[in-house]
Amino acid sequence: MPAIHVENIVKRYGKKKEAVTALHGISLSVERGELFGIIGPDGAGKTSLFRILTTLLIPEEGSATVNDLDVVKDYKAIRQQVGYMPGKFSLYQDLTVAENLEFFATIFNTSIEEHYDLIKDIYVQIEPFRDRRAGKLSGGMKQKLALCCALIHEPSVLFLDEPTTGVDAVSRKEFWEMLRGLRARSITILVSTPYMDEASLCDRVALIQNGKIMSIDTPQGIIGSFQKPLYAARTSRMLEMQRNLLQMPGVEECYLCGEYSHVVTQPAIRTEQLIHYLQQHGHDQIDVKPVEPNIEDCFMDLMKN
């Protein structure tokens, strides 16, 4: 049996008439020991899904199990077994690092020593600040502390809701390395993020948008499913270039992606044609090259369909 199984979950908020549907019949399944990513922009329904799986919300329709336990009926048992790190920093700001950790250890009927080897790699990084109040830590440190607290009882399933939002690039990288390390201990991890570039670090990902799952696959699988030619283009006047390219016959999509604009075209279009078209429209410093698609390109493509 999979560690997490979700079937046709529907979640609505508000009164019947003006209800907002956050999740439209979502289904997915996460294997034991898998690092599974839920990738989607803000408001896609990630947090709703996490709260249902952590027994904090009841879905209107559908069913879900965690460790074969029903999220509605067996909520007490699930709460014994999982670790949960909400999107917002949710530790006590007026307690020190050590006090927070000790407190969470006791409420899970364990001690810091008992599972120290599990959190050691992470804890050594925040240990120099053990007597500092949690509210005075930097964003990255806070997330590391929260992860320690969520791990302190060696949960079999770990839910991390946007753990890297608002964290600098270096800390984000470190955080993901920690997650890869935990995966080696066969802890099932469900992690959500709005950052597309983090998708490639997961074993499998689900792309979610407006409460619907658009695709579930390995990162390679998702990228492999992108079949159209893709180019990166740059000139001295980016905005005008985008406007021009969108009017060019054969160009399907053009959007900013880092320093370049990514241009999705029909199979017939070649690099030279793009360059020629841009020259005709008076652009200079033209740089156009074919590129491999990334998750974001796939996401944009899926969103359009």
Add this chain to the structure above:
Amino acid sequence: MKQFISFVKKEFHHILRDKRTLFILLGMPVVQILIFGFALTNEVKNSKIAVLDPSRDLSSISLTGQLDASRYFDIQEELHSYKDIGQAFREGKIKLAVVFPQNFERDLLHFNKAQVQLIADASDPNVATTLTNYATAVIMDFQNRITRNRKLPYTIDTEIRMLYNPQLKGAYTFVPGVMALVLMLVCTMMTAITVVREKENGTMEVMLVSPVKPLKIVMAKAVPYLLLSMVNIASILLLSVFVLDVPLRGSLALLAFGSILFTLTCLALGLLISSATSSQQTAMFISLIGLFLPTMMLSGFMFPIENMPLPLQVVSNLVPAKWYYRIAGAVMIKGLGFGAIWKEVLILSGMMVFLLVLSIKKFKIRLA
């Protein structure tokens, strides 16, 4: 148990590290007692009065002297004509004017009857009544003295004894009242706020996804505030006994028992508010407006319940503070034992159990 202790320890950290709130929590009762004791008093003391005495004879001067000597009055000025009286009242200089007739002593000695007019500022009716009563008493006293040696054919002596509070001190009524107010504020508002704060900060979310039972979370929140309230009660009692000279006539243990009972009721009420609200502001408003005002108005501490219209009298029965106020007053001021307050204790216990069960039942084990 270890879990529970660590929970309580955490709550104490929250309270002790928030120095400003702690200062308010511990300072508030002290300030309230001092303000009620010295500033906001409805006792009549050293009220400013004026005397218009055209006769200026031995008797009138002697009576004026007695008025001035009493601790209720302070003669502000001697008036010279009837017109001045109106002027003095309008200027707000005096609360009462005493007017002697032209020939006070002669009337008194020759006709066995003399008149003194008392004119009071009745814009505050209670004060006016009290002042005229006091002044009448002083005049009666004066009369008794000059007739002491003569035999009057028929006399009825009224002998008045003010039980429990012979000096009619206001402190006797407000000390139990302030105790009720402070407990209500500390326990209800603070518990409501601390639980809601956990919701706001998201820590409740984490706490719910843990093996801890809701009952434990709730109980752990209550313990520190129960202790804090006991500290407050102790400081109120010390201040009232040693600074305001209010006696503690009954058993301290019984008073403490009543206070704990009321505290628990307030804690339960606070928890109930916290499960109905999701922001600290709302929790504070509900505690203040929904509870603080009724406690002031309907507990009988500010306004006598017997004088209220029937519907309000009925509503006042729902205010836990009313029952605690009665218990505290009976034990502290009257020195009565359990036999006299069992009914109030029973009602308060009933409220406590009902609210506690309801608040635990209503405690949300999920979000929304």
